[in-house]
Every structure is written in structure tokens, then in C-alpha cells.
């Protein structure tokens with residue numbers, strides 16, 4: 001993650017596009033699919049993200065996820081630090097107001113079990129593991145749908161299977177505490193997470209009840225994303241931007257803690273496997289669109 005400038009202009013309230021992914025007829029080739037394809041492409045070209053209304057993750061499942069997340073963050077710090085990884089930003093992180101856990105391959109139940117066992121070896125972790133696994137698995141379906149739609153929209157659907165196989169899923173769970181000096185004018189002290197772009201392919205964020213997430217528009221305005229029970233924020237990461245030769249952009253985003261409540265959020269990240277070379281297919285390179293990224297290893 002890189003941080004942008006340290007000036008912190010206030011966010012405005014503009015709505016991001018909302019796209020419906022709950023429709024029963026949303027299958028490749030249906031008229032709904034073609035409609036959603038146009039909306040997704042426009043949203044990703046304009047904002048690099050959109051809000052997806054997605055009912056496959058039920059309200060009860062979300063409730064169970066955030067109950068589990070809250071419980072895990074209550075563990076003592078030395079216990080939380082057992083969530084380790086050899087990869088950057090994959091294990092437990094702690095910085096000012098921000099803490100987070102990470103589960104690599106969170107769509108695989110055994111891997112989620114390894115995580116809960118690491119943190120609570122003496123507990124029956126079946127419920128928590130199943131909850132986090134189900135949540136990740138259902139959201140991974142949204143990730144696949146969005147990536148399929150984007151690749152179709154740019155005429156590179158013949159690469160879809162290879163592309164989907166080139167990534168894994170990382171689930172991150174975040175807790176942000178309130179700033180110690182809530183009434184102070186000092187904006188810097190309210191930064192939960194510094195402005196950054198995500199380096200992976202696609203990120204699907206969900207903020208539970210408490211707001212704070214802000215996304216920067218192309219014209220450099222910060223938009224506040226309102227928490228919504230039914231919506232997930234789908235966002236382009238740098239790897240997707242590079243794969244598509246810059247046709248969509250990966251927006252800067254940050255978390256600002258303005259209120260008096262602890263904030264919980266989750267992110268499901270599709271992440272390129274480490275040996276993968278990211279390179280735009282030739283279909284996306286022409287005179288009007290010269291290659292803007294050198295092929296690179298993730």
C-alpha cells in the first residue's frame with residue numbers, strides 16, 4: 001500500500017453507482033447480464049468501484065460474521081499475533097486505530113479452521129470457521145461474476161479460465177477504534193487507514209453499521225461510502241488495472257474515524273498467485289491504447 005499526500009480534504013456525499021447482482025436471471029447471456037455488463041464497465045471506468053446489491057449473503061450470515069469478528073478482536077494481543085503469514089499484509093496487523101486479521105484461501109474450510117485453531121486452540125471453532133468460510137465462499141461468487149463480466153465487456157473472455165485460476169482469495173477482517181481526541185480539529189488523528197490503492201485484482205468490502213470508508217474520484221474528491229446492510233463495495237485493484245491496460249482505474253480509498261463507535265469491516269481480496277505475470281492481452285493494445293504497463297510478476 002502506498003500513501004498519498006498528507007493533506008486531508010473533507011469528503012462529500014455523492015452516491016456511487018449501485019448495481020443489482022441479486023436478480024435470478026443474472027446468468028451469462030441473459031438480457032439482465034448484458035444490462036449489468038454495461039453498468040459495471042461504466043462504473044469501473046468512471047469510479048473504479050461500485051456498490052453491488054447481493055442477496056446471496058443473508059442478513060443472518062453477516063450478523064454471525066461480525067459477531068465472530070468482534071469476538072476474535074477481543075482476544076489478547078499476543079494471541080492475535082499468532083495470525084502470521086510469510087506474505088506481506090496477510091497476517092495480523094496493528095497500527096494506531098487499525099487492527100486486522102487475514103485468512104489466506106478463506107474459501108477453503110480447512111484453511112479457515114487452521115486460522116481459528118491458531119487463535120483459539122482450546123475452543124470448538126466449528127461455528128466461527130463455517131461462518132467465515134461460507135461468507136468468503138459466497139462473496140467469491142460475486143468476485144467471479146464481476147471478473148467474467150469485465151472480461152466479456154473488453155472482448156477478452158477467452159482468457160477467463162486462466163485468469164480465474166491465477167488468483168486466490170484472502171479474507172481480511174478489520175477493527176478500527178475511535179480516535180483519542182475525537183473533538184479535536186486534527187484530521188490526521190482520525191485516519192483509520194491511510195489513502196492507498198489495493199494491489200490485488202478485485203476487493204469486495206463490507207462495513208458493518210459504522211461508516212468511515214471514503215473513495216477518491218477522478219476529479220480528486222473524496223466520497224463517503226455509507227454502510228448498507230445489502231451492499232458490498234466492489235473495487236478495482238492495481239493488478240486488474242494493469243491487466244486491462246489501464247481501461248479501468250484503481251481508486252485511492254481511506255478510512256476516517258469521525259464518530260464514537262468502534263468500526264468493523266471485512267474485505268475479500270482476489271490476489272494474483274505469486275508466480276503470476278501480469279500482462280495485458282494484445283486485444284487491449286492498439287495505437288489508441290499503447291501498452292502502459294510492462295509485464296510484471298505480482
Ligand SMILES: O=C(O)CCC(=O)C(=O)O
Pocket residue numbers: 172174193198205206207213253254255265266267
Ligand atoms: O476497512 C475498510 O473499509 C477498508 C479496508 C481497506 O481498504 C483495505 O484493507 O485495503
Ligand SMILES: [Fe+2]
Pocket residue numbers: 196197198203253
Ligand atoms: Fe484498501
